[in-house]
Amino acid sequence: MSEMLHAQNVTKSFTLHTQGSVTIPVFDGVNFSLSAGECIALTGESGSGKSTFMRMLYANYTCSSGSIKVMHDGDWMDITTASPHAILDMRKRTMGYVSQFLRVIPRVPTLEIVAEPLVALGASRPDATDKARDLLTRLRIPERLWQLSPLTFSGGEQQRVNIARGFIADYPVMLLDEPTASLDADNRATVLALIEEAKSRGAAIAGIFHDHETRDAVCTGAFDVTSFKVGAND
Amino acid sequence: MTKMNDPLLRVDNLTMMYGDRVGCKDVSFDLRPGEVLGIVGESGSGKSTLLRSISAQQEPTKGRVEYQTRIDGTRDVYEMSEAQRRLLMRTDWAFVHQNPRDGLRMNVSAGANIGERLMAVGDRHYGNIRNAADTWLGKVEIASERLDDLPSTFSGGMQQRLQIARNLVTSPRLVFMDEPTGGLDVSVQARLLDLLRGLVHDLNLAVIIVTHDLAVARLLSHRLMVMQQGKVIESGLTDQVLDDPQHAYTQLLVSSILQN
Numbered sequence: 001m002s003e004m005l006h007a008q009n010v011t012k013s014f015t016l017h018t019q020g021s022v023t024i025p026v027f028d029g030v031n032f033s034l035s036a037g038e039c040i041a042l043t044g045e046s047g048s049g050k051s052t053f054m055r056m057l058y059a060n061y062t063c064s065s066g067s068i069k070v071m072h073d074g075d076w077m078d079i080t081t082a083s084p085h086a087i088l089d090m091r092k093r094t095m096g097y098v099s100q101f102l103r104v105i106p107r108v109p110t111l112e113i114v115a116e117p118l119v120a121l122g123a124s125r126p127d128a129t130d131k132a133r134d135l136l137t138r139l140r141i142p143e144r145l146w147q148l149s150p151l152t153f154s155g156g157e158q159q160r161v162n163i164a165r166g167f168i169a170d171y172p173v174m175l176l177d178e179p180t181a182s183l184d185a186d187n188r189a190t191v192l193a194l195i196e197e198a199k200s201r202g203a204a205i206a207g208i209f210h211d212h213e214t215r216d217a218v219c220t221g222a223f224d225v226t227s228f229k230v231g232a233n234d
Numbered sequence: 235m236t237k238m239n240d241p242l243l244r245v246d247n248l249t250m251m252y253g254d255r256v257g258c259k260d261v262s263f264d265l266r267p268g269e270v271l272g273i274v275g276e277s278g279s280g281k282s283t284l285l286r287s288i289s290a291q292q293e294p295t296k297g298r299v300e301y302q303t304r305i306d307g308t309r310d311v312y313e314m315s316e317a318q319r320r321l322l323m324r325t326d327w328a329f330v331h332q333n334p335r336d337g338l339r340m341n342v343s344a345g346a347n348i349g350e351r352l353m354a355v356g357d358r359h360y361g362n363i364r365n366a367a368d369t370w371l372g373k374v375e376i377a378s379e380r381l382d383d384l385p386s387t388f389s390g391g392m393q394q395r396l397q398i399a400r401n402l403v404t405s406p407r408l409v410f411m412d413e414p415t416g417g418l419d420v421s422v423q424a425r426l427l428d429l430l431r432g433l434v435h436d437l438n439l440a441v442i443i444v445t446h447d448l449a450v451a452r453l454l455s456h457r458l459m460v461m462q463q464g465k466v467i468e469s470g471l472t473d474q475v476l477d478d479p480q481h482a483y484t485q486l487l488v489s490s491i492l493q494n
Contacts, residue, residue, distance in 0.1 A: 017482030018489055059471065061478040084457045084471040085266065105431060105453050106424035 003071065004173050004204035005034040005057065010066035012049075012056060013230075025230035026052055030066070032223060036172070039195060039205040041219040044226040050208045051100075053225050054175050057206065058097045059087045070094060070173060092120055095173045098166035100181065102150055102158040110136070110153075111146040114164045121169055128168070135164040138190050156182045167194050174198060176207035180214050192217050240302060242267050242408060242440045243288070248297035250280075250287050256464040257283035261297070263459065263469070267407065270434055270441040272455030272472060274448060274487070280464035281444040282412055288442065289329055289410045290319050301326075301408070324354045328401035332413035334393035338385050338400065344371065345381040347400045355404055370399040374429060391422035395429065402433065411443040415450055427453055448491055452476055460484045 010030040015023045026049050034040055042050045055061040057068060059079040069076040072094045079087055091097070096117070104113050111132050118128035136146060139160040145153065150161040163179055176195070180188045195218045198205060206223075209215045215222070241264035250257035258280035265271055273281045286292040288299055290311045299311045304326060311319060323329075331337040338347050348367035349357075357363055368378055374395035376388075385393050394414065401409065414430070415423045431454060434441055445451050451458055452472055459469040460481065468481040479485045 014478075015480075017485050021482075055477070060473050062474060062480070085269070087471055088456055103452070105427050107428050 001035040001037050003033055003035045005032070005068070005070055005206070006076070007032040007057070007068045008066055010056065010068060011064045012052065012061070013064050027225070027228045028230045030225075030228040032057075034173070034204045034206055036202045036204050037199055038221065039199055039207060039219045041215045041222045042206060042208050043215075043222050043224045044229075048226045048229060050225050051177055054097075054177055054206065054208060058091070058095065058175055060097075092117075094171060095175065096166050096169060096171035097175045098162055098177060098179050100159070100162075100177050102162050104150065106151055107149050109147045110141065110150045110161055113150060114161060114168055117165060117169045131168055132164065135168055136161075138194075139164055140187060140190070156184070156187075159183065160187060163191060163194070167198065170198075170201060170203070172203060174203050174205045176205065176209075178208050178210055181210055188214065241265060242302050244298075244300040244308075245288055246298040246300070248284065248287055248294050248299065250283050250292065251295040256280070258287065258461070258464045261459075261466055263466075265408075265440050265442065267440050268434070268438040269457070270439075270443060270455045272451035272458045273442065273444045273461060274446065274451050274458060275461035276446065276487075279461040281446075281461055283464070284461070285410055285412055285442065285444050289327065290323060291329075304407075321355075324351065325404050326406050326408065328404075328406040328409045330394075330397055330401055330409065330411040330414050332416045334385070334390070334397040337397040338393060340384065340386050342384070343382045344376070344385055344388070344396055347385060347396060348403050351400055351404050366403055367399075370403050371396075373402075373433075374399045375425070389422075391418050391426065394418060394422075394426060398429070398433075402437070405437070407438075407440060409439050409441045411441060411445075413445055413447075414443065415445070415447065423450075430454060448476060448487065460487065 007030055010027060012027045013023050013025040015021060042053060044050050052061060056063055063080045067078045067080055069078050070090055072090045077086060077090055079090065111129060114132035114136060115128035118131060119125055141157060141160055150158050153161065159182055180191050183191065192214065195205065243265040246262050248261045249259050261284055273284065275281050287294040293312055300308050301311050302308050329337065345364060345367040348370050349363040352363050352366060368381055371378060371381060376392055376395060385396055388396060415426055418426065427450065433439065443454060455472050457470065458472045458475045459466045460475065460483065461467065462483045468475055468479065468484045475484060476488055479488050
């Protein structure tokens with residue numbers, strides 16, 4: 001299957017200048033590959049750097065060395081050296097990211113927030129809104145909440161808004177950071193169905209899943225970040 | 235015709251000295267249509283000096299500011315005639331001040347404040363001007379019946395929205411903003427952020443926004459420049475600079491935010 005994401009010999013360390021310039025090494029020599037139709041679980045115990053690695057794949061965190069290439073527009077783009085414009089374009093059209101945190105401008109209605117990524121891709125507002133309605137319905141966000149800002153919602157509702165927003169566009173590559181963490185069984189089943197649908201249309205997915213059942217249900221493989229932790233093989 | 239990916243503005247090695255004192259030093263960047271650039275840093279870091287030098291309000295000691303004009307192609311704004319520069323500032327550029335009183339005329343009506351910029355570019359038809367003023371009041375969420383009221387009777391948040399309407403009525407392509415949400419209540423701030431974000435998207439505006447509020451920078455800007463002592467010490471994708479800051483000063487700024 002066609003490769004969509006490729007990390008090669010990636011290292012990462014954090015230098016904390018405000019705390020005596022201590023340097024914390026995180027990863028050394030990570031090689032990772034993700035292809036269309038795959039769903040790879042990033043695994044490792046809490047604090048092993050799963051989220052850090054995922055943020056690096058999204059170019060939210062920098063790499064200290066190595067390369068991370070994403071298939072964007074039929075070409076490989078190295079996101080460790082690409083310009084901000086290029087990365088924003090890559091995120092808009094190629095890579096979706098469902099984070100654990102909802103960060104939005106206060107006051108903006110939920111429906112608009114969910115529809116936004118499709119509008120940014122050039123869809124008409126009515127079409128994007130229709131699709132947003134479908135997703136919010138599937139994720140059991142009551143219609144009376146759609147015109148309100150999600151900042152007033154419960155944690156689980158906010159997470160579902162994040163998921164709706166992340167799945168509204170058919171991104172070729174998707175990163176999911178604990179998408180089912182605080183969901184009840186029905187909503188978890190919906191998220192699993194969304195992931196299956198994305199896989200079957202050929203999306204390349206990397207995810208962090210806190211529970212085995214979810215992982216076993218949707219993942220085609222696993223990638224243990226622990227083996228690339230600095231000092232792991234000492 | 236300007237191509238989508240051609241920079242609208244190019245700033246090259248801009249330096250502003252006040253005698254021996256550095257205002258800003260060796261700043262270079264470019265900006266495309268639809269792109270929002272945030273400039274952050276503490277008071278005295280040179281943010282406002284930089285903004286004034288870029289926006290043709292204060293000639294820099296050194297360096298160039300090039301702008302892709304609608305008619306004449308790329309021009310160095312400090313090599314234009316005074317008349318050309320004034321026309322640019324009145325039509326294609328807009329400047330939103332922190333204090334709306336600096337950007338509004340307080341002794342004429344809200345409608346006249348908006349209409350004035352249209353008249354400055356040659357519009358003479360009273361009905362058209364009044365209609366445009368009314369439309370823009372609507373866009374910034376001010377009721378039509380306030381059209382003939384003086385801005386001094388408006389709240390701070392309304393004054394700021396009126397200033398934005400006055401600036402955007404001539405369909406500028408580049409907007410400079412100096413702490414546009416400073417001094418406003420948080421509830422009013424949110425409304426203004428929402429409004430600005432919508433206008434930037436709908437009008438494909440290029441924006442340079444100076445702010446000391448990192449949350450505002452995160453929500454509005456695509457790219458960020460961090461300034462300290464007149465120099466750009468870190469720049470890049472907004473979320474990368476804020477979430478994985480590399481420079482000691484940026485780390486200090488980010489770690490100083492109060493969490494709620």
